[in-house]
Amino acid sequence: MAKEKDPVTKVVEDHKPKNFKFKYIIKDDELLKELEDAKYDISSLDTINDTDLTVAAINAPFKEYPREVVTSSKKPTQIEDGVLLFKQMTTKTDKKLLNVCVGFFTHDNLRYVCVKFVYERFDIIEIFILT
Numbered sequence: 001m002a003k004e005k006d007p008v009t010k011v012v013e014d015h016k017p018k019n020f021k022f023k024y025i026i027k028d029d030e031l032l033k034e035l036e037d038a039k040y041d042i043s044s045l046d047t048i049n050d051t052d053l054t055v056a057a058i059n060a061p062f063k064e065y066p067r068e069v070v071t072s073s074k075k076p077t078q079i080e081d082g083v084l085l086f087k088q089m090t091t092k093t094d095k096k097l098l099n100v101c102v103g104f105f106t107h108d109n110l111r112y113v114c115v116k117f118v119y120e121r122f123d124i125i126e127i128f129i130l131t
Contacts, residue, residue, distance in 0.1 A: 008034040012045060015119065017090055020126045021047045023054055028121040048127060053107050057114035057127045060103030067097045081130065083113050089126060090117050104130075 012024065012035065024045035026032045035042060048054055069077050069085050076086035079102060090097065101116040111130040116123050 006038050006040075008038050009040050012040075012122065015090070015096075015122075015124065016045075017124065017126065019088060023048050023125050025058065025116075025123040025125065026121070027123065031121045048125075053112075053127060054125075056105050056107040057103070057112065057125055060105035060112075060114050062101035062103040062114075062116060065100045065102065067099050069100050071097065081113070083115075083128075085115065089115060090124065096120065 008031070011031070016022065026035075026045075032042075046054075063080070065079065065085070069079070070087050070090060076084040078084055081104065083102060085100060085102070096119050098118045098120065101118060103114045103116070105112055105114065113128050113130055115126045115128070117125075
């Protein structure tokens, strides 16, 4: 029989993207404390190994889109600059997903797009190079 996950760790584990590199931005200090108290490996919430790139992404100006951009469409939704948003970018597209934000930025002479999935207690970002 599988071991039941602690409710606080289940919140973050159930939302981890499966096919993309990601970083969690914990917005709720209470959640962070609960994770630490549960001895949760906080480092597992960041699979992007470039701190400078992550900081640049977080500081990008974002345009907000309704959660339906990824939850209600059967096909990917094209937004500005040919960026496609689709359900497979995030594990949970339920009502806990509040909205989706997209920001463009330049880092080390390369142009990137950052997709931010906004939840109540945390955000998840994914970063992609534009060509």
